[in-house]
Amino acid sequence: MELSAGVWESLKAVRERSPLVHNITNYVVMNNTANALLAVGASPAMVHAREEVADFAVLSQALVVNIGTLSPDWVEGMRLAVHAARQARVPWVLDPVGAGATRYRTTTSAELARQAPAVIRGNASEVLAMAGEAGATRGVDSTRSSDASLEAARGLASRLGTVVAVTGKTDYVTDGSRVVAVDNGHPLMARVTGMGCTASALVGAFLAVEPDAVLAAARALAVLGLAGELAAEQSKGPGSLQLHLLDALYTLDEATVRARARVR
Ligand SMILES: Nc1ncnc2c1ncn2[C@@H]1O[C@H](COP(=O)(O)OP(=O)(O)O)[C@@H](O)[C@H]1O
Ligand SMILES: Cc1ncsc1CCOP(=O)(O)O
Ligand SMILES: [Mg+2]
Numbered sequence: 001m002e003l004s005a006g007v008w009e010s011l012k013a014v015r016e017r018s019p020l021v022h023n024i025t026n027y028v029v030m031n032n033t034a035n036a037l038l039a040v041g042a043s044p045a046m047v048h049a050r051e052e053v054a055d056f057a058v059l060s061q062a063l064v065v066n067i068g069t070l071s072p073d074w075v076e077g078m079r080l081a082v083h084a085a086r087q088a089r090v091p092w093v094l095d096p097v098g099a100g101a102t103r104y105r106t107t108t109s110a111e112l113a114r115q116a117p118a119v120i121r122g123n124a125s126e127v128l129a130m131a132g133e134a135g136a137t138r139g140v141d142s143t144r145s146s147d148a149s150l151e152a153a154r155g156l157a158s159r160l161g162t163v164v165a166v167t168g169k170t171d172y173v174t175d176g177s178r179v180v181a182v183d184n185g186h187p188l189m190a191r192v193t194g195m196g197c198t199a200s201a202l203v204g205a206f207l208a209v210e211p212d213a214v215l216a217a218a219r220a221l222a223v224l225g226l227a228g229e230l231a232a233e234q235s236k237g238p239g240s241l242q243l244h245l246l247d248a249l250y251t252l253d254e255a256t257v258r259a260r261a262r263v264r
Pocket of ligand 1: 122123124140141142167168169170171184185186187188189190194195196197199221224225
């Protein structure tokens, strides 16, 4: 199948099956992420207590672990959720927010990355840091282009036997040998916090309906990027972009997806 053509099939499947997506994510983005998952047709739940994460992970069709506002209790919850998800063969996504900025973020990301995530989705700085390049990260935003981290993404994917999705102007998804690029998106997206976190959450929803993790991630990123383009056409700035993005995710139709998804 031509790569862009599969985007609609997966979006349709998410809408029809409404997968339950378990998120352990950060305080900053919980609301945006849950709303984006609902808008795309999935069913979000934000569940992080150590006492319940394992039970919840096995009820879900995908787990998304985002270390954005990590603390020891939460990291323990992440470990328990990932362990349960792996046992139950529930695919899971790692978002290593701010990897490289502090030792705690870098070591926690590295530890979780060894637990067979289906996809690691990060920005260029985070992927470079996870690949071992010191000094690539300043905070949670990227200082590098996705192009500059593609080789690091390939190496990381090969080393871990996983799929790495590095986002930015162009998004790249790789398992170390295959590389799929997604050209959808808009620069205004980088001015709204939680856009990458939303990307990771949508990757979770698409993994629930598409077992090929490279395709699932690329299709999710195409949907988010295209929704971002449509939203930007109606927005004066980041505030209205956030609002219009949810409407665009909800109203995306087959003709628009087939005409404008740019996956190669
Ligand atoms: N300059 C840009 N042009 C087009 N799309 C962008 C740009 N920057 C970010 N995006 C899009 O915004 C989403 C979030 O990515 P990114 O900003 O890389 O993550 P993070 O928020 O984790 O730093 C991705 O889907 C990406 O394609
Ligand atoms: C600002 C911030 N600080 C800690 S987590 C977070 C959200 C980061 O979200 P994203 O990586 O999607 O921009
Ligand atoms: Mg991020």
